[in-house]
Amino acid sequence: MTRLLHFIDSLSAWMGKAFAWCIVILTFSTCYEVFVRYVLNKPTVWAFDMSVQMYGALFMMAGAYALSQDAHVRGDVLYRLMSRRKQATIDLILYIIFLAPGALALIYYGFFFASDSWFYKEVSWSSPSRIQIYFFKTLIPISGVLILLQGIAESVRCVVCIKTGEWPERLHDVQETETMLMHEQEDLNALEAEK
Numbered sequence: 250m251t252r253l254l255h256f257i258d259s260l261s262a263w264m265g266k267a268f269a270w271c272i273v274i275l276t277f278s279t280c281y282e283v284f285v286r287y288v289l290n291k292p293t294v295w296a297f298d299m300s301v302q303m304y305g306a307l308f309m310m311a312g313a314y315a316l317s318q319d320a321h322v323r324g325d326v327l328y329r330l331m332s333r334r335k336q337a338t339i340d341l342i343l344y345i346i347f348l349a350p351g352a353l354a355l356i357y358y359g360f361f362f363a364s365d366s367w368f369y370k371e372v373s374w375s376s377p378s379r380i381q382i383y384f385f386k387t388l389i390p391i392s393g394v395l396i397l398l399q400g401i402a403e404s405v406r407c408v409v410c411i412k413t414g415e416w417p418e419r420l421h422d423v424q425e426t427e428t429m430l431m432h433e434q435e436d437l438n439a440l441e442a443e444k
Contacts, residue, residue, distance in 0.1 A: 250405065251417065257402040258317045258420040264395055265314020271307040275300055294378040302385045309388050313395035316403060318422055329431060333439075337410035340403065348400045355393025363387045 282296035315321050328336060365371075366383035373380045409417045 250409075254402050254405060254417060255420055257398050261313035261317040261395055261399045262420065262422060265311045265317075268307055268310035271303040275303040275307070278303070294376060295380060298373045298376045298378060298380040298382075302380070302382065306385055306388055309392040310395070312392060313399040316396065316399045317419070319419070325431070329435070332414075333416060334411055334414055337407040337416070341407035341411070344400050344404050344407070348403075349397065352393050352397035352400055356390050356397065357393075359386075359389030359393055362389055 278296050278299050282293055286292040328339070331339070363383070363386045366386040369383075370381065371383045371386070373382050406417050406419070409415075
């Protein structure tokens, strides 16, 4: 079971890190646009569309990665004071009520958005450059599949935690200092509770 969970985690991490390069492209294209617009007085017609598409791709494809790293925003004020079993129960309920339907909607409706876009060879209507956008609409159902897979892995983690009282091990990556300190405090609290 752990190998399957780690495979899903690594798939989410790989996709998130691959699409993180969109921020580099976005940064360079924005800097280029600022330079040619304000220094050379020759603005581009493609920079705005490119920035929207790069940011959209980054945002869509990073969702599963953030979920795999337990990095999504939550109300930690009360949550962190609860036992691990209660945390897992709340998480499981929320995954079933909110995450699963949202991911299924991304897959179902995103498939039709993408297939229609490919059929018409859709281009951006907001720009005179008429940049093709059907490639990027394909990311909608793909991100839904990744989020659903990661949601299943997180639900399995919740079930294991409800049964054992311990969260299963997850693949670790770079974390914010606040998150690291919170996990250290949780571990200390668990050790004190065992005494």
